[in-house]
Amino acid sequence: MADLITIEDPDDPRLRDYTGLTDVELRRRREPAEGLFIAEGEKVIRRAKDAGYAMRSMLLSSKWVDAMRDVIDELPAPVYAVSPELAERVTGYHVHRGALASMQRKPEPDAAELLAGARRVAIMEAVNDHTNIGAIFRSAAALGMDAVLLSPDCADPLYRRSVKVSMGAVFSVPYARLDGWPKGLEGVREAGFTLLALTPHEKAAPIDEVAPHRLDRVALMLGAEGEGLSRRALMAADEWVRIPMAHGVDSLNVGAAAAVAFYAVTAGRPPA
16 A cells, blocks of 8 residues: 655655656656656546556645555555645646556567567658647547657657656557668568658558558558658658548648558458
């Protein structure tokens, strides 16, 4: 059973995992280096726990203690009960959902290990908006993608905002970083995947014509908001595909585009 500890000092060192959560640069440096990430909200905390992530501690406003009682009773990690005002002073924002947990990261798998058991893979290049990362992972989980691969310069999927937007889907879709870019794409091709680059370019084929759901192994490449895939990434692809647009719209937000493309990749997918 966890210890329930009431804390009234915002400078208490036991709250260090939760300090400055709105300082993006600080958290980007600290969290991977210290092997932690922050799960926010009851549902996300439960999903992180169910996915096998070890809990370091929880930070709860008093009204959330009863709601999380079963988790508190089950896990040995300390639980810090604080007022909403103190939580805001520590974290830097109003914690609307009243529950935060510091979780221990797992070692990331090797890309080749993920590819060995996958048939439908998403590949992100330089996607650094945490909201987009979370939305893409949520769509990947919902639409049956097997794994996600990240270029070395992609944002952290376990950053608090990404985890929150994904509603914990980052815990259910395995991901790995490619060692080099675009050199790492060669390993994807060697594993038997057809590399499809999603781009609004006029030379790209409509995605329905390519019929990616009929291909044995597909890796769908997605670029950052605005810039899209780099020329190097486009040149490394086997084929360019686009989502046909109407009413003069030239492109979709990368999160929306990913959802449409994932459906095209997985719809009617033959059973494994």
